[in-house]
Amino acid sequence: MSKITPFHVAIPVHNLKECRTFYREVLGCEEGRSSDHWVDFNLFGHQLVIHYKPKSEEELHANPVDGKQVPVPHYGVVLPWETFGSFSEELQKKGVDFIIEPYIRFEGQVGEQATMFFLDPAGNALEFKAFKDMTQLFAK
Numbered sequence: 827m828s829k830i831t832p833f834h835v836a837i838p839v840h841n842l843k844e845c846r847t848f849y850r851e852v853l854g855c856e857e858g859r860s861s862d863h864w865v866d867f868n869l870f871g872h873q874l875v876i877h878y879k880p881k882s883e884e885e886l887h888a889n890p891v892d893g894k895q896v897p898v899p900h901y902g903v904v905l906p907w908e909t910f911g912s913f914s915e916e917l918q919k920k921g922v923d924f925i926i927e928p929y930i931r932f933e934g935q936v937g938e939q940a941t942m943f944f945l946d947p948a949g950n951a952l953e954f955k956a957f958k959d960m961t962q963l964f965a966k
Contacts, residue, residue, distance in 0.1 A: 838879035910956035
């Protein structure tokens with residue numbers, strides 16, 4: 827695998843002020859450039875941009891994975907194992923309402939990982955995960 831570089835993702839939000847507060851105060855993202863219609867954030871070293879888009883009535887889709895309903899689409903970051911634990915505890919203390927509570931998948935197997943899912947105030951699904959052994963990120 828080549829050296830990992832930061833990704834860039836831009837997502838729609840119908841309430842820029844509320845989402846700006848969520849990403850800054852709840853997720854702890856440092857704010858970068860902004861305008862009246864978008865805001866850049868540092869999401870664990872990656873560039874996340876929230877863009878204003880009027881609210882739509884699209885329903886969140888989910889697919890069954892591990893006996894749970896995983897929201898599609900979703901995005902997030904693969905964190906170091908120790909960071910996942912402290913980050914998930916911090917989110918719980920802040921009262922984040924999880925779609926899928928933090929748990930361990932494939933415990934004791936190849937690809938053992940911690941994962942959790944929740945929504946931002948605009949209804950965008952986020953997944954944060956961590957691998958017990960980061961070299962198994964793409965293991966089959």
